[in-house]
Amino acid sequence: MTTFGGACVASLQKLWRIFRVMVKFEMDDLQTIKWDYKSNSISANESFAASIAKAAEAVVAMDASHFAKQQQKDHEQLQRIAAQHQQEIQQEQQQHEQQQQQEQQLEQQLEQQLQQEKQQQQQIEQLQQVEQLQQVEQLQQVEQAQALVPQEQDPTAVLQAAVIQDEQHQQVLQHIATAAAEAGSTLATVPITASPQPSAKAAVGSPEWHKIRRDNHKEVERRRRENINDGINDIAKIIPSCDKNKGSILREAVKYIKAVLAENERLTGELSAATTAKHEIERYLLEKSVAEATIHSLNVQYEQMKREYEDLRQKMDEAEGGPSSKKQRTEGRWGSAKDDANEERQRFPAERAKNRPTVPLLKVPDNLYLTHDVAIPGNIPVWTQEDTDMLDTTIGFDLKTEMLKEEYGKDQKLDNPNQLNFSELARTEKIYKALWNHVYPIYQKLSGRNDREKEKALIQLAKTHPEIDFFLRLEKRLFPWVQYVRQSSFSLHGTFKGRGLVFCAGNNQFEFVVTSIQSVRSRLKSTLPIQVFHMGDGDLSPLRQEYLRKMAADVEVIDVTNILDNDYMRLGGWAIKPFAMLASSFEEVMFVDADAYFLQDPAVLFQDPGYLTTGALFFYDRTLFANWAVGADWLKSVSSDLSSFTHISRMFRRTSAHEQESGVVLINKKTRFLGLMGTCKMNGKWERDLVSYKIFHGDKETFWTGFEMIQEPYVFMRNYGGVIGELRPDNENSNEGVTRYLDFGYWMAGGGHQKHRERDTNDPEALKEILNELGLKNKDEIPKEPKDAEWDFKQSCLVGARVNILTDREKTLANGYVGIDKLAHEEHRKIIAGETVDPRGHNWETV
Numbered sequence: 001m002t003t004f005g006g007a008c009v010a011s012l013q014k015l016w017r018i019f020r021v022m023v024k025f026e027m028d029d030l031q032t033i034k035w036d037y038k039s040n041s042i043s044a045n046e047s048f049a050a051s052i053a054k055a056a057e058a059v060v061a062m063d064a065s066h067f068a069k070q071q072q073k074d075h076e077q078l079q080r081i082a083a084q085h086q087q088e089i090q091q092e093q094q095q096h097e098q099q100q101q102q103e104q105q106l107e108q109q110l111e112q113q114l115q116q117e118k119q120q121q122q123q124i125e126q127l128q129q130v131e132q133l134q135q136v137e138q139l140q141q142v143e144q145a146q147a148l149v150p151q152e153q154d155p156t157a158v159l160q161a162a163v164i165q166d167e168q169h170q171q172v173l174q175h176i177a178t179a180a181a182e183a184g185s186t187l188a189t190v191p192i193t194a195s196p197q198p199s200a201k202a203a204v205g206s207p208e209w210h211k212i213r214r215d216n217h218k219e220v221e222r223r224r225r226e227n228i229n230d231g232i233n234d235i236a237k238i239i240p241s242c243d244k245n246k247g248s249i250l251r252e253a254v255k256y257i258k259a260v261l262a263e264n265e266r267l268t269g270e271l272s273a274a275t276t277a278k279h280e281i282e283r284y285l286l287e288k289s290v291a292e293a294t295i296h297s298l299n300v301q302y303e304q305m306k307r308e309y310e311d312l313r314q315k316m317d318e319a320e321g322g323p324s325s326k327k328q329r330t331e332g333r334w335g336s337a338k339d340d341a342n343e344e345r346q347r348f349p350a351e352r353a354k355n356r357p358t359v360p361l362l363k364v365p366d367n368l369y370l371t372h373d374v375a376i377p378g379n380i381p382v383w384t385q386e387d388t389d390m391l392d393t394t395i396g397f398d399l400k401t402e403m404l405k406e407e408y409g410k411d412q413k414l415d416n417p418n419q420l421n422f423s424e425l426a427r428t429e430k431i432y433k434a435l436w437n438h439v440y441p442i443y444q445k446l447s448g449r450n451d452r453e454k455e456k457a458l459i460q461l462a463k464t465h466p467e468i469d470f471f472l473r474l475e476k477r478l479f480p481w482v483q484y485v486r487q488s489s490f491s492l493h494g495t496f497k498g499r500g501l502v503f504c505a506g507n508n509q510f511e512f513v514v515t516s517i518q519s520v521r522s523r524l525k526s527t528l529p530i531q532v533f534h535m536g537d538g539d540l541s542p543l544r545q546e547y548l549r550k551m552a553a554d555v556e557v558i559d560v561t562n563i564l565d566n567d568y569m570r571l572g573g574w575a576i577k578p579f580a581m582l583a584s585s586f587e588e589v590m591f592v593d594a595d596a597y598f599l600q601d602p603a604v605l606f607q608d609p610g611y612l613t614t615g616a617l618f619f620y621d622r623t624l625f626a627n628w629a630v631g632a633d634w635l636k637s638v639s640s641d642l643s644s645f646t647h648i649s650r651m652f653r654r655t656s657a658h659e660q661e662s663g664v665v666l667i668n669k670k671t672r673f674l675g676l677m678g679t680c681k682m683n684g685k686w687e688r689d690l691v692s693y694k695i696f697h698g699d700k701e702t703f704w705t706g707f708e709m710i711q712e713p714y715v716f717m718r719n720y721g722g723v724i725g726e727l728r729p730d731n732e733n734s735n736e737g738v739t740r741y742l743d744f745g746y747w748m749a750g751g752g753h754q755k756h757r758e759r760d761t762n763d764p765e766a767l768k769e770i771l772n773e774l775g776l777k778n779k780d781e782i783p784k785e786p787k788d789a790e791w792d793f794k795q796s797c798l799v800g801a802r803v804n805i806l807t808d809r810e811k812t813l814a815n816g817y818v819g820i821d822k823l824a825h826e827e828h829r830k831i832i833a834g835e836t837v838d839p840r841g842h843n844w845e846t847v
Helices: 002-025 046-148 155-182 207-238 246-319 326-334 366-370 385-390 394-403 422-445 451-462 466-478 489-493 507-523 542-551 573-583 602-607 609-614 630-638 673-682 685-695 702-710 764-774 808-832
Strands: 034-036 041-043 372-375 499-504 530-534 555-559 588-592 616-620 660-668 714-717 725-729 738-742 790-792 797-799
Touching (some): 046 207, 207 246, 246 366, 366 609, 372 609, 372 702, 385 466, 422 451, 422 466, 422 673, 422 702, 451 489, 489 673, 499 602, 507 542, 507 808, 530 573, 542 555, 542 808, 573 588, 573 673, 602 660, 616 702, 630 685, 660 702, 673 685
Parallel strands (some): 499 530, 499 588, 616 714
Antiparallel strands (some): 588 660, 616 660, 738 797, 790 797
């Protein structure tokens, strides 16, 4: 009922509001209202009804506006309340933080006060101890004085002195207490006494006074004995097998200390002797290296003096009418390949005139011999006008005919190793070196806008200069692949700039080179530019070439046959490596095998002192196959004029068939261009198929022997190879220590294949292939070198070598390379399947 009444009231109120609005806004539209008595109702015209409707709509609009305004006011009120509440919360937080800061400050102040109180308490205790000790000493002095001169001692004076000392101690203690009170310490109110005393002070000299002094003396003595006992007990813990008797403990402690001092003195002496011996050994090694270099220099001087002596004897024979002719002198200078029995005639030139200019010997710092094995070549003389004049003689004509034989490579097929005379080749290369050093300065002075114009000018000059004509023809015969898109090697030599890394890769090495390049770029952050060489689209497919170009910054992919003439090179397998180094645009080039990985930025090798001295840095291979005479015999047959390194090499001494590991090679082509040319010659089609690769294991030894052929300097870093793997006890014989096993997970976890298959000889077919390659019948014939770390083919491990633990950074790098190898293998699988892959879609730094 109440609800219905409320609704009626609300309706009436609303009708009243409508009526008021109608009267206010629609008064002009109102007309006469008539009362109908019959219907007892009010009637109005249409205008009045419309006015009522408008009024109703106005009321509704006013209600909506009023509701919106009221809602806006309520919202603003809520915002004010929320802001006020937030402000109160912030104030409470600030108050809480201030309260916490105040509490922390109070805690700090309390801690400081506690520390001050502790310090003051320690000072007071120290002063009490000092006062007690002084009292005891005074008492002892009084007693001693009484014992010595009792008849002359004045008791009154003794008592007065004791009183004075007591008063002084009381003044000191009172001064300390006053200072503590001024510092605000709570200890200022604590009474400080020199020693526990009765409340009533005993009279000086009284029995009670003497008793207190005796008690103090006993307490000091007790503490002293307690400290001594504690010290003796501590000593007993250190001395082994010691009795509990104090005297025994002290005696053993004295012996132990003396023994320790004697042992320390002995060890100091041994350390000093060892240090002296180490310095002596280093000095002897340095002297030995210097002596070896001096001996080589003396040998060179001896040969020169010998030739000068023969020249002088020949002149004496001419003066006396003996056998003397230009032919004899010329044959002595140039040598004759037909007379192999005459060693001097195999040299270029075998006979020098007195004071004839020569290329200066290499200057090597003495300390370099401690870390590197240096190859100092023979002293090749410079080309002179006398040599040029000789070319127009009959002997010169015969010499040119002999050296400029019909070149082979395009059409001629060689099937007999005897068709290649490496002794003659070495002599020809040395003559070429003298001519190159003579003609290159002439070429540099020629006018021309570019190398092509200079080469044309050089060819014109060759028509009137027989030595230039001889040089160009000799270069064509020795190195025909250089004159491909150029007329001489000079134009190629002038294009070299900067430093960089060179890789070689075909389809089978693709995933290896991806891992190696990404390890250098993404993990080691090396900025050295990289060039990847191949032998055409059939060797490395265009899809793989494009992948290599995109996967890292500053990577070029180059076809070596576009730079050097493959009709003469006939490249295949390992042979591409030195030719890729020659064809690269880098002045300082570092060749890296596709499966070689660094643990630091390879750029550091360019700062190696051996490389900076000679311009060529090589690395040793493992010692393997002793008593192998083929290599040593071949070296002796090539030339008697070899470098200082040859005679100390393991190959020459027949202690190893392997000398160089060619996985990393550094050559400065500006200074050692001719040495690299000699190495390329050793890897030519006929040289490698008939001789080089028959004697050596692939390209490995052709680098340093190529330098020997043309007599260029180089160094070997005096370090040898090892393996990275897991260290664990030897299961077969625990007495033999530990064995370093190669962890194949580093190379095969990502599905990558091992490049060196000889490390896994469990496969009978692989073992058969290895033995055929090594010329052995069975695995038992594989020799072991006792002087070096043993290489066990079955276990693929090195035995008896020094073990070094990898650093955490090196382990992280190695594990990162495994991740890269996994991704590279998967990418290569997709390329083989014909899928489209984009290396830029991977984050190589985190895989």
